[in-house]
Amino acid sequence: MQEFFSGIGDSLYKLLIVENRWEMLLEGLGITLFIALISTILGTVLGFLVGIVRSTYDLQLKGKKCRKFSDYLLKALDVVARIYVTVIRGTPVMVQIMIMFFVVFATAQDGVFPAILTFGINSGAYVAEIMRSGIMSIDKGQFEASRSIGFDYKRTMIYIILPQAIKNILPALGNEFIVLLKETSVACYVSVQELTFTGNMIASRTFDIFTSLIAVAAIYLVVVLVISYLLKLLERRLHNSDH
Amino acid sequence: MITDNVLIKVDNLTKSFGDLHVLRGINAEIDRGDVMVVIGASGSGKSTFLRCLNLLEEPSGGTITFEGVDITDDSVDINKHRQKMGMVFQQFNLFPHMTVLNNLTLGPVKLLGQSKVEAEKNAMRLLERIGLAEKANAYPNQLSGGQKQRVAIVRALAMNPDVMLFDEPTSALDPEMVGEVLEVMKQLAREGMTMVVVTHEMGFAREVGTNIVFVDEGVIVEQGEPGEFFGNPKNPRLKDFLSKVL
Ligand SMILES: Nc1ncnc2c1ncn2[C@@H]1O[C@H](COP(=O)(O)OP(=O)(O)OP(=O)(O)O)[C@@H](O)[C@H]1O
Ligand SMILES: [Mg+2]
Numbered sequence A: 001m002q003e004f005f006s007g008i009g010d011s012l013y014k015l016l017i018v019e020n021r022w023e024m025l026l027e028g029l030g031i032t033l034f035i036a037l038i039s040t041i042l043g044t045v046l047g048f049l050v051g052i053v054r055s056t057y058d059l060q061l062k063g064k065k066c067r068k069f070s071d072y073l074l075k076a077l078d079v080v081a082r083i084y085v086t087v088i089r090g091t092p093v094m095v096q097i098m099i100m101f102f103v104v105f106a107t108a109q110d111g112v113f114p115a116i117l118t119f120g121i122n123s124g125a126y127v128a129e130i131m132r133s134g135i136m137s138i139d140k141g142q143f144e145a146s147r148s149i150g151f152d153y154k155r156t157m158i159y160i161i162l163p164q165a166i167k168n169i170l171p172a173l174g175n176e177f178i179v180l181l182k183e184t185s186v187a188c189y190v191s192v193q194e195l196t197f198t199g200n201m202i203a204s205r206t207f208d209i210f211t212s213l214i215a216v217a218a219i220y221l222v223v224v225l226v227i228s229y230l231l232k233l234l235e236r237r238l239h240n241s242d243h
Numbered sequence B: 001m002i003t004d005n006v007l008i009k010v011d012n013l014t015k016s017f018g019d020l021h022v023l024r025g026i027n028a029e030i031d032r033g034d035v036m037v038v039i040g041a042s043g044s045g046k047s048t049f050l051r052c053l054n055l056l057e058e059p060s061g062g063t064i065t066f067e068g069v070d071i072t073d074d075s076v077d078i079n080k081h082r083q084k085m086g087m088v089f090q091q092f093n094l095f096p097h098m099t100v101l102n103n104l105t106l107g108p109v110k111l112l113g114q115s116k117v118e119a120e121k122n123a124m125r126l127l128e129r130i131g132l133a134e135k136a137n138a139y140p141n142q143l144s145g146g147q148k149q150r151v152a153i154v155r156a157l158a159m160n161p162d163v164m165l166f167d168e169p170t171s172a173l174d175p176e177m178v179g180e181v182l183e184v185m186k187q188l189a190r191e192g193m194t195m196v197v198v199t200h201e202m203g204f205a206r207e208v209g210t211n212i213v214f215v216d217e218g219v220i221v222e223q224g225e226p227g228e229f230f231g232n233p234k235n236p237r238l239k240d241f242l243s244k245v246l
Helices: A002-060 A068-090 A093-104 A112-136 A142-149 A153-190 A195-206 A210-240 B046-053 B078-082 B100-110 B115-127 B145-157 B173-188 B202-208 B224-230 B235-243
Strands: B004-018 B020-031 B033-040 B060-065 B086-088 B162-168 B195-196 B209-218 B219-224
Touching: A002 A112, A002 A210, A068 A112, A068 B020, A093 A112, A112 A142, A112 A153, A142 A153, A142 B033, A142 B078, A142 B145, A153 A195, A153 A210, A153 B100, A153 B145, A195 A210, A195 B046, A195 B086, B020 B046, B020 B195, B020 B209, B033 B046, B033 B202, B033 B235, B046 B060, B046 B145, B046 B195, B086 B115, B086 B145, B100 B115, B100 B145, B100 B209, B115 B145, B145 B162, B162 B202, B162 B224, B173 B202, B173 B224, B202 B224, B219 B224, B219 B235
Parallel strands: B033 B195, B033 B209, B086 B162, B162 B195
Antiparallel strands: B004 B020, B004 B060, B209 B219
């Protein structure tokens, strides 16, 4: 028994203390969080715009004939948006990041920027669908009431539809952030020194893959739990102001 | 006839949804101060007709002239004209994320350029009128159905419209709340508001209607002032309909 515990102590000592490896893990976590955060922002902005295009097309033009130049423009944007969403959601993020790193940014020294771009673009496709379904789920009567008062489509969106839609999709957006945070681990394959990569690197020095992988998994888990908790708090706050 | 007095003129209005010909040539004239009550069986096209009047449905053919302007013309800015046509829905459609007061002031502030103070003063006056001033800061989900519908009516009135369109405003209400909503509408009619009302409330039609219109399969088959209309219906389909609802 004593041997077992001293064995764990020894493993942890090698994992964390030797060469100040805990600092390396912390740095890795920092990069993971940084990539997740920036690409969530990028993905949300991108997804927001694409979702607006998709739902505007669905609401305004679907099943009708194009008449004005702006109709054709909207139709073209919708086709592009649809291709984007289909391709991104239909291919593995692993392949996407490799294409970004080895093809698009073949000369890049550092993988962080390509990684952010990949995850941002990837997440944007999912956020776009969340956004679109959020808008489409608002009762048609809300549009009609607003239009009957005399608001045009744009102002109806801004004053009436989006405030309701965004509030409804916040939980899904929070979930998307958590998914993305875990997904960033594939960036280790393009040598971004994020958490998973750091764990691997330490394992290659300690020859103790088990301990470092478990440690890395535990760190992800704790971070996800903390974020989930914060999101729940936020949700409750919103729910209390629910009307 | 003083053509000046005509507020809305509908000429040969048609509307199809794909192969379904819902309106098949409607002609109507609504004078200022008229209360036109539209009745008919379910699916006959009453709502579609009403929704064509402010172009919530786009007509397939025919014209609608509102205050002398053909609003079916593509070059017309329909949003401007809609400001003058209030609409009240069966499902109320209040904005759930805004207080009652903000429901009333949004349009006047953003579209009519009223100051917030001015719009709120006006809104409070309207809320007082329907006895709901103390609900100004409540949210719609804190109101009963009857209260919601009365708020919806004054939300439309806050825009100072020239005509009010009602699509079965009491059909979604519990029976005990129908009266309070009809009362507001009657008062409005007495004050001379031009109204087009789709309803199954025959008592209301008789009492305040100036012109009753029976729609059947997308055309107006009979119309007249309430006494003659209810007292001496001619069309067999109307007779049949009335025998069922009266
Ligand atoms: N957006 C739409 N798309 C397809 N069909 C429609 C649409 N709106 C209405 N219809 C059809 O048009 C017909 C007339 O509908 P409308 O709502 O005008 O009837 P209504 O007289 O108001 O009936 P009710 O008393 O039930 O409200 C119905 O057969 C309905 O199914
Ligand atoms: Mg109807």
